[in-house]
Amino acid sequence: MIEIKVPTVGESISEVTLLKWTKKDGEYVERDEVIAELESEKATFEVNAEQAGVLKTVAKEGDTIEIGGVLANIDETAAKPAGDGAAKAAEQPAAAPAEAPAPAAAAAEAKAVGKGIIEMKVPTVGESISEVTILKWVKKAGDLVSRDEVIAELESEKATFELNAEEAGQLEPVGNEGDVIKIGDVIAKINTDVAVPAGGAKAAEAKPAAAPAAQPAKTTAAAPASDVKATPVASAIIADKKVNPADITPSGFGGKIVKQDVLEALNNPGKKAFAGQELGSRNTRVEKMSNLRKTISRRLVESKNTTAMLTTFNEVDMTRIMEVRKIYKDKFKEQHGVNLGFMSFFSKACAIALSEWPAVNAYIDGDQLVYHDYADISIAVSTPRGLTVPVIRNVESLSMAGIEKKVIELAGKARDNKLTMDELQGGTFTITNGGVFGSLLSTPIINLPQSAILGMHKIQERPMAINGQVVIRPMMYIALSYDHRIIDGRESVSFLVRVKELLENPELLLIGKDPVKSLLEL
Incomplete structure (x- = not known):
């Protein structure tokens, strides 16, 4: 019997929620087969069977489980039910005649748009963007595509996005993967005179399976x-x-x-x-730098060279926040449908501190200072193609549940390359969390044109002197990098001390309100 435990999914994440069992108790599962879906405070993910055997569930759907907690057991000594594979195989031939329409019927269902060959051009994706790179063709030359079906993934200097077919028909790509194409240039052609089945392009691709070829030797x-x-x-x-x-x-x-x-x-x-x-060996390899990576490089160097950047540090005792999350996590999840994470506390604390120290929420425009009476906080999100900083608007007016929902939404869009230009522009302050990767301390670089950025880090238990006694506390270093041209030392240090005070005493976020009721309503 082997135990299936909740895996580590991030340095600052201590628990997950069991959303759904995809396999039932007592059911035989194969190795690597998905058995459950879990949700952390930042994303949802699947759990796979580590061995083949009979599943014995331990947790129930909706349960909150600590990282490392046991989800299920698998009896790997149990024999696979006889005829399991044969039964599934037997289902396929029986279903095939019903699914495959007669040739005459298929021809009757086929339809063509009849507009001839249309040209698809690279769309406008931002005022300052003049070209894009073709990352990948999702559909190949000669493929039948339905209208609005994704045919390619493109990358601009700020984000990646998908290109959808404007009409149904046969695809004729013009550019190759890796090509840089100007905005407005032709990227593909679609022959709309080629019939596409009523069921769509996918129906056209559904063909009888060919006789299986000899299986190649397994590679290691x-x-x-x-x-x-x-x-x-x-x-x-x-x-x-x-x-x-x-x-x-x-x-x-x-x-x-x-x-x-x-x-x-x-x-x-x-x-x-x-x-x-x-x-x-001493082999080297050369890869072309993506537009997104080039833009990140240019803006980081620009930030270092054009700002009088300085970093001040402090540390936060996370005991009270962790206690609050433990007490109210179930009620919060039940009422709002999202987990109560750290980002909502940090965002709220920063929004309050920004209102008290407006220079930290301002930026320099030529010889003028631009102040903001609102807090649009950018959240740094790492993606496989580089760093993005989507913006949460009016954080000062959002509830903690609203912040958590927005963080999940933007992080999901970032991973799926679905962020719009509007979601990436206009932030007044940035929060970055290097702690999810294990960083204990860092000096974050200012996200231009902003004047300050707050860096969160790993929560680390350390001995602290409290009231004359040495106790172990969960501590986090926080860092504020700021532009000394607009923010003085007094303002930067006071801002960080205020953030520390609000985080160590989360009830201060609820002044004048009933703490329990307010936390659930926030």
């Missing part, structure tokens, strides 16, 4: 970094331990990296050569 080479496939548990460990996927030999179904593969790589460093090369 690691998948290329761009094609890495891993289970959610393995992905979390890879991100947490900073393991190079190229150093891992996958053993899961279809070449997928599983938890044991990552642990094997960690326990045997150097067994596989760096980046898949032989030990002692």
Whole structure:
């Protein structure tokens, strides 16, 4: 019997909620098969079976479980039910005749737009953006596409986005992956005279399965970094331990990296050569810098060179916030449908402090100072293609539940490359959380044209002197980088001290209100 435990999903995340069991208690599951869906305060993710066997669930749907807590057990000694695979295989031939329409019927359902060949041009994605890069063709030359179906992924200097087919028909790409194309240039053509079945392009792709070819010998080479496939548990460990996927030999179904593969790589460093090369080799490789990475590089250098940047530090005792979250997490989740995370406390504290120290919420425009009577806080989100900073508008007016919902929404859009230009522009202050990657202390760089940025870090238990006694407390270093041209030392230090005070005494966020009722309503 093996235990399936809640994996580590981030340094600052201590618990998750069981959303759904995708496999039932007593059901036989295969290795790497998805058995449950979990939700943390930042995202949802799947849990896979670590071994094949009979599932014995421990937690119930809706339960909140600590990281490392047992979700289920799997009896790997249990035999696979006889005829399980044969029964599924038998279902396919029986269903095929019903699903495959007669040739005459299929022809009757086929339809064409009949507009001839239309040209698709690169759309306008922002006032200052003049070109984009083709990241990937989702559909290939000659594929049938339905109207509004995603055909390509493009990248501008600020974000990535999808390109949808303007009409149904046969696709004829004009550019290649990696090409840089000007706004307004032709990127593809669609022959609308080619019939697309009424069921859509996907129906046209559904063809009888060909006779299976001889299976190639299983390879033990690691998948290329761009094609890495891993289970959610393995992905979390890879991100947490900073393991190079190229150093891992996958053993899961279809070449997928599983938890044991990552642990094997960690326990045997150097067994596989760096980046898949032989030990002692001196190979180099050159990759084209993406528009997004070029923009990040340019703006970081610009920020360092054009601001009088200085960083001040403090530390926060997270005891009270962690107690509040533990007491009210269930009621908060029940009432609002989201977890009570750290970001809502930090955002609220910063919004209050910004109102008291307006210079921290301002920026320099030529020879003028622009102040803001609202707090539009940018939240730094790391994505596979680079750093993005979507904006939460009017944080001072949002409830804590509203902040948490917005954080989840923007983080999800960032991961899926769905952020709009409006969601990436106009912030007045930025919060970045290096603690999710394990950072204990850092000096964040100002996000222009803003004048200040707050850095959160890893929560670390440390011995502290409290009332003459040494006690262990969960501490977090916080850092404020600021432009000394507009923010004086007194203002920066006072701002950070105020944030510390609000975080260590979260009831101050509820002055004049009933704490229990107010926290649930915030």
